[in-house]
Amino acid sequence: MSAIRKEDSMLLQKQMISDHYDRLASAHDEGQKVVYTFVPGNLNELVRSFGLLPVLPEINALQSGLRKKSGEYIAEAEKHGHSEDVCTYVKCDIGMLKKGNIGPTGRQLPKPDLLLLSYTGCFTFLKWFELLREEYGDVPVAMLHVPYQANGRIEPHQRDYVVQQMRTEIIPKLEQVSGRKFDEDRLRDMLRLSAAAEDDLVWTLESAKKTPSPIDAYFGGVHYIGPIFSAFRGMQSAVDYYTALRAEVQERLDNGQGPVTPEGPMGKEKYRLVVEGPPNWTSFREFWKMFYDEGAVFVSSTYTKVGGLYDRGFRHDPDHPLETLADYCLGCYTNLGLPTRVDLLEQYIADYNADGFLVNSVKSCNSFSVGQLMMLRQLETRTGVPGLFIENDLVDPRYFSAANIKNRIESYLQMLDQKRGVAA
Amino acid sequence: MQRAQNLSEDIDFAAVTEWKARGVGRKAIGHMPTYVPRELIHAAGMLAVGITGGGDKLEIIRGDAYFQSYICRIPRSTIELALSHRLDMLDGMLFPSICDVIRNLSGMWSMIFPDRYVHYVDVPQNFDTEVGGRFWRRELETLRHDFAQLSGVAIDDEALRASIAVYNENRHVIRDLYRARSERPWIFPMSEVYYLLRAGNVLPPEEHTSLLREYLALAPLETSRRDQDRSRVVLAGMFCEQPPHGLVMTLERAGCYVVNDDFLLGLRWLQDDVATTGDPLDALVDAYLNHSAMSASRYAPDGDRGRWLIDSVERNRAEGVIFAAASFCDPALLDQPMLVAALDRSGIPHTEFKFAEDTGQFAVIREQAGTFSDSIRLWSEA
Structure with missing residues (x-):
């Protein structure tokens, strides 16, 4: 493989992340407090409005997967009695903690001053932070229970429930930890920045409706969602990132170019695919290569909606700060009932003119998996578009069988060719 | 006892069909394990039916096609029950918020059976009356409305209070049974109690209460039952997928008196009487917020995750804990390290194994439980 190619926006994001981890590493020395929280349903603007720094354990786990460290961390957690059956994000995080809590930049992460348990779309989150509470001892926990959208719509009492929890549980604990009073105007300003960045993210994701698609909305998409799903939503740096990203993608659109892969610009677009489910992180590049080598590009994905379904119209609304945060939490992808998820995928297949779709089923995540x-069968029946089902894991390298996966992808794409031949 | 066994092993749910046939227009509502407000179903004149999978009596033919190999067994056997028309007598299905598997199963159910009533019961994880309580009351109002529509019977406060009283009685006799078993487990062996509890899945609560009362009166008359040199253990981790009866028998044969457990926890989720005066929905809300059993699927705001288990050990004079979680049960298996740590801090012995509802080989479990029981008897300080 030749040297890895990075777009300017990727370099910009890399710098943002690196700076953030550096700030975290020295946070306690500089008297800055730290809040651990989760990606889906994160209250980044609220946390940041108190001058607190967020740590996202899922991001740490996936970073460990990318850096090939997750295997040893998972083994460490299993050595301490964690079952082989359960979520490997949790075990990777616990294992990393047991081995010194060294972050992706090689510096130790600070202990949390607050565990903000945003229980959105994933039951395991609840257990994860109960486990961390055990590990850290006397760290306070602020619990935000986000009800499930089983019927695919937000009921007013669900919104009220989330808002009430923010008022009575979350904000008081953030005030206590930060020593600052809640400043609603500051929150509104940040929400305004969120909405601006969200506009550009949606524009970028929807650029894949063009043929050829200028982006890969899955393997590239996970980079594009990075700032907005993590520590930067509501920050000027995120707005700047998405402005740069949009300009970059616009240039590729103008030039009729496809996505940029780690090996440079992708060749001719031959297959347009939609994907359901998170990617594998331990063999991320290898997995991507299996597709781009064959000319397959992902034009839309559900994973890039776990931290917000912005492409369906939601924007953070500075005029209703707590209500908009509640709607954001309630609307994250894995908080939606299965029928809504199938409807969404069906729309993606139609809107993005997809030839096929992949279900990347990861062992670790029951919420997704x-x-x-059944979703596969429903989608095939409704759309007539054939699907591919692959099983692996998020960060456990034991569950990525490269040869087997590659065979399945190649067979599937051959089948798409045959189908086209018949149709022609 | 034979009746209880037949009821608990009948995967065709004949008792439910018979109950429906005894009256015109009778309806039955199924529910997955842990807590649902059965009082509301009862007050609408319907039968609440506990669905706890297919156990070891059901061959899975179609259910496996719906789930990956790493998903626990109960959803696939429940789907199998439904696709084999064994649940056709149900007029609706409730899915409590136990875990992501049961949650997503609710969506699968509504896609497979678009014409049937399906509801995800989203219980609060915030226990403040004005916050979680208000949310839960609103959820209960929805159920009250839905059940009235389904049954054609308006649920007035008086009817609901009467149903609360019926279930209070049922929970009362279950508590009596558990107390009696804890005091004299040789008279009320777990292998029998388990059948009796499972009968509560399909019987109207009044009948179930009578059955339990009868057993409490008759079991002590069995003069052949003698106390034996066994270890007293608490069993934990079986609040959702239920073990095969053979596993329970195996533990007893391995030298254990099971003096407490979390089988069929939904039957006794509310640990105290629900008020039968005042607003009945408020009473149900208060009971859920303040008198619920602790389980892995419920957030522990005070942070003392293992306290309930240690209390159970102490209250029941148990000498150890056996963790028996269903394979791939996220809540139980994620909970376990915290409970183990709590037991270790208190010096309470424990052992762990996993099971599936259709586990058929018990030799290894018998050896492990036997060794654990022996070690307690031989080496405990008492």
Whole structure:
């Protein structure tokens, strides 16, 4: 493989992340407090409005996967009695903690001053932070229970429930930890910045409707969602990032170019695919290569909606700060009932003119995975578009069988060719 | 006892069909394990039916096609029950918020059976009356409305209070049974109690209460039952997928008296009487917020995750804990390290194994439980 090619926006993001981890590493020395929280349903603007720094354990886990460290961390957690059956993000995080809590930049992460348990779309989150509470001892926990959108719509009492929890549980604890009073105007300013960045993110994701698509909305998409799903939503740096990203993608659109892969510009677009489910992180590049080598590009993905379904119209609304945060939490992808998820995928397949779709089913994430076999059948029946089902894991390298996966991808794409031949 | 066994092993749910046939227009509502407000179903004149999978009596033919190999067994056997028309007598299905598997199963159910009533019961994880309580009351109002529509019977406060009283009685006799078993487990062996509890999945609560009362009166008359040199253990981790009866028998044969457990926890989720005066929905809300059983699927705001288990050990004079979680059960298996740590801090012995509802080989479990029981008897300080 030749040297890895990075777009300017990727370099910009890399710098943002690196700076953030550096700030975290020295946070306690500089008297800055730290809040651990989760990606889906994160209250980044609220946390940041108190001058607190967020740490996202899922991001640490996926970074460990990318850096090939997750295997040893998972083994460490299993050595301490964690079952081989459960979520490997949790075990990777616990293992990393047991081995000194060294972050992706090689510096130790600070202990949390608050565990903000945003229980959105994933039951395991609840257990994860109960486990961290055990590990850290006397760290306070602020619990935000976000009800499930089983019927695919936000009920007013669900919104009220989330807002009430923010008022009575979350904000008081953030005030206590930060020593600052809640400043609603500051929050509104940040929400305004969020909405601006969200506009550009949606524009970028929807650029894939063009043929050829200028982006890969899955393997590239996970980079594009990075700032907005993590520590930077509501920050000027995120607005700047998405402005730069949009300009970059616009240039590729103008030139009729496809996505940029780690090996440079992708060749001719031959297959347009939609994907359901998170990617594998331990063999991320290898997995991507299996697709781009064949001319397959992902034009839309559900994973890039776990931290917000912006492409369906949601924007953070500075005029209703707590209500908009509640709607954001309630609307994250894995908080939606299965029928809504199938409807969404069906729309993606139509809107993005997809030839096929992939279900990447990961062992670790029941929230995503349970029901995916049925989703596959439903989508094939409704759209007539054939699907591919692959099983692996988020960060456990034991569950990525490269040869097997590659065979399945190649067979699937051959089948798409045959189908086209028949149609022609 | 034979009746209880037949009821608990009948995967065709004949008792439910018979109950429906005894009256015109009778309806039955199924529910997955842990807590649902059965009082509301009862007050609408319907039968609440506990669905706890297919156990070891059901061959899975179609259910496996719906789930990956790393998903626990209960959803696939429940789907199998439904696709084999064994649940056709149900007029609706409730899915409590136990975990992501059961949550997503609710969506699968509504896609497979678009014409049937399906509801995800989203219980609060915030226990403040004005916050979680208000949310839960609103959820209960929805259920009250839905059940009234389904049954054609308006649920007035008086009817609901009467149903609360019926279930209070049922929970009362279950508590009596558990107390009696804890005091004299040789008279009320777990292998029998388990059948009796499972009968509560399909019987109207009044009948179930009578059955339990009868057993409490008759079991002590069995003069052949003698105390034996066994270890007293608490069993934990079986609040959702239920073990095969053979596993329970195996533990007893391995030298254990099971003096407490979390089988069929939904039957006794509310640990105290629900008020039968005042607003009945408020009473149900208060009971859920303040008198719920602790389980892995419920957030522990005070942070003392293992306290309930240690209390159970102490209250039941148990000498150890056996963790028996269903394979791939995220809540139980994620909970376990915290509970183990709590037991270790208190010096309480424990052992762990996993099971599936259709586990058929018990030799290894018998050896492990036997060794654990022996070690307690031989080496405990008492």
